[in-house]
Amino acid sequence: MNSTSIMAVFSALALGHSLFLARYFWTSVKKSPSNFFLALLLTALAIRILKSVIIILIPNSPFAVPAIGLVGLSAIGPSLWLYIKSYKNNDFTFKKELIWHYAWALLLIPVIPVLSEGQMYIAYCISVVHMFIYLIISVVQMNKNSNSYYEIEYTWLRLLIGATFLIWLTFFAQLLIEKFITYLSVTVVASVVIYGLSLWAGKKRKLFTEPKRKLGSEVQFNLNTIGKKIETLLKQEKVFKNSRLTIKTISDSLSEQNYLVSQAINAYFGKSFPEVLNEYRVEHAARLIKSEVSENLSMEGIARESGYNSVSAFYKAFKKIKGITPAKFKE
Numbered sequence: 001m002n003s004t005s006i007m008a009v010f011s012a013l014a015l016g017h018s019l020f021l022a023r024y025f026w027t028s029v030k031k032s033p034s035n036f037f038l039a040l041l042l043t044a045l046a047i048r049i050l051k052s053v054i055i056i057l058i059p060n061s062p063f064a065v066p067a068i069g070l071v072g073l074s075a076i077g078p079s080l081w082l083y084i085k086s087y088k089n090n091d092f093t094f095k096k097e098l099i100w101h102y103a104w105a106l107l108l109i110p111v112i113p114v115l116s117e118g119q120m121y122i123a124y125c126i127s128v129v130h131m132f133i134y135l136i137i138s139v140v141q142m143n144k145n146s147n148s149y150y151e152i153e154y155t156w157l158r159l160l161i162g163a164t165f166l167i168w169l170t171f172f173a174q175l176l177i178e179k180f181i182t183y184l185s186v187t188v189v190a191s192v193v194i195y196g197l198s199l200w201a202g203k204k205r206k207l208f209t210e211p212k213r214k215l216g217s218e219v220q221f222n223l224n225t226i227g228k229k230i231e232t233l234l235k236q237e238k239v240f241k242n243s244r245l246t247i248k249t250i251s252d253s254l255s256e257q258n259y260l261v262s263q264a265i266n267a268y269f270g271k272s273f274p275e276v277l278n279e280y281r282v283e284h285a286a287r288l289i290k291s292e293v294s295e296n297l298s299m300e301g302i303a304r305e306s307g308y309n310s311v312s313a314f315y316k317a318f319k320k321i322k323g324i325t326p327a328k329f330k331e
Contacts, residue, residue, distance in 0.1 A: 033094060034086040041079035042194075045167075047072030049190050070112065070120075073171065074105035074127045077134025080164050084141045084157055088149065104130055128171050135165055144313070145274070150258055151248050159200065163193040226261060227268020229254055240280040241307045247273055278317040281306045285318060289330050299326055 048069050078101035086092040099106075108123065115123060142157050149157070170189045230250060233239045242249070251261045262273065269276045285306040288297065297305065303314035318326045 033092055034083055034088070036094075037079050037083035037086060041076060041083055044072045044075035044079055045190060045194065048076070070124060070127055071105050071108050073124075074108060074130060075102060076164065076167070077131040077138075078102050078105075080161070081134045081138045081141060084138050084145075084161075087145075087157065088153060089145070125175060128168070128175060131168050131171065135161065135168060138164075146246070149246070151246075156200075159197065163197055167193060223260070223264045223267045226254065226256055226264035230261065230265060230268070234276075234280050238284070240277055240284065241305065243304075243307050243309045245277065245307065277307075279321060281308065281314075282318050282321045285314065285326065286322065286329065289326060302326070 050068070050072075082098065082101065104127070108127075112120070112123070138161055142154075142161065146154060167190050233250060233253060239245055239250070239253075247258055247261050247265075251258045254261065256264075265271070265273050265276060271279075285302050288302050288305060299314075300311050303311050306314065308314040308317075315325055318324075318329070322329055
């Protein structure tokens with residue numbers, strides 16, 4: 001058996017594995033909306049690998065084969081972003097508007113049959129750029145919600161984005177080097193990525209399920225106590241000024257379990273951790289703006305002093321809570 005045949009077999013196994021995982025997450029869509037987009041992501045990757053397997057085994061494949069692969073490629077980016085946007089997000093809901101993120105992939109389905117070889121190349125270039133844009137906004141989305149993730153969840157999302165970026169690099173390489181070995185690299189990388197992610201995530205199934213914890217009456221009673229301790233950390237020690245503050249950071253400070261701290265925040269404050277954090281940060285920023293200190297600090301400095309790494313995130317949170325921008329508030 002030559003190397004090309006071995007590659008085809010290896011890729012076919014990866015294809016089957018992708019479809020198996022996609023089917024697994026399709027069955028749990030009702031339990032977690034994010035699983036829907038993870039299933040779509042795996043399905044898109046499977047479609048792209050299927051195209052490679054067919055072309056490796058049948059070099060003179062019909063024109064429709066690469067067209068199918070292009071549709072799969074175009075669906076990878078939106079699926080990744082929507083997965084991260086919906087991951088562990090209790091406020092996320094399915095909306096009809098979300099279909100627009102798949103507009104390019106859906107447009108390709110009826111248009112591809114009438115495209116020339118040159119136009120197909122242009123469509124491929126657009127698809128590669130399209131995927132890169134969604135990779136960027138996926139990173140932004142992950143960092144935006146980083147405070148609401150446990151460490152293991154944050155690690156998983158970074159691995160998933162990193163793995164998808166590796167796949168994107170092979171697509172980009174195909175634009176620069178039109179050789180069969182470059183084409184094979186797409187299949188190899190995609191296959192290795194799927195096996196690698198499965199191996200890592202398979203040992204951490206709680207990443208994809210919402211664990212049901214039955215708390216005893218004593219623990220329920222202690223939630224209020226934990227909530228008061230968290231309030232002390234926020235008010236007196238001003239831990240919210242730490243831009244990298246997470247639930248785990250607070251849990252470590254109080255020597256409490258992560259899930260208990262998370263539940264205590266929801267029960268005591270009646271809000272999510274990001275909401276509580278933004279309120280304390282915005283109130284602190286408002287006090288700084290009103291004080292004489294603001295004369296020596298720019299808005300960027302005030303944002304940093306309040307725990308924000310990004311001025312845009314500061315402005316967005318301030319306007320949401322106060323109803324006006326920090327600049328208008330200062331006036």
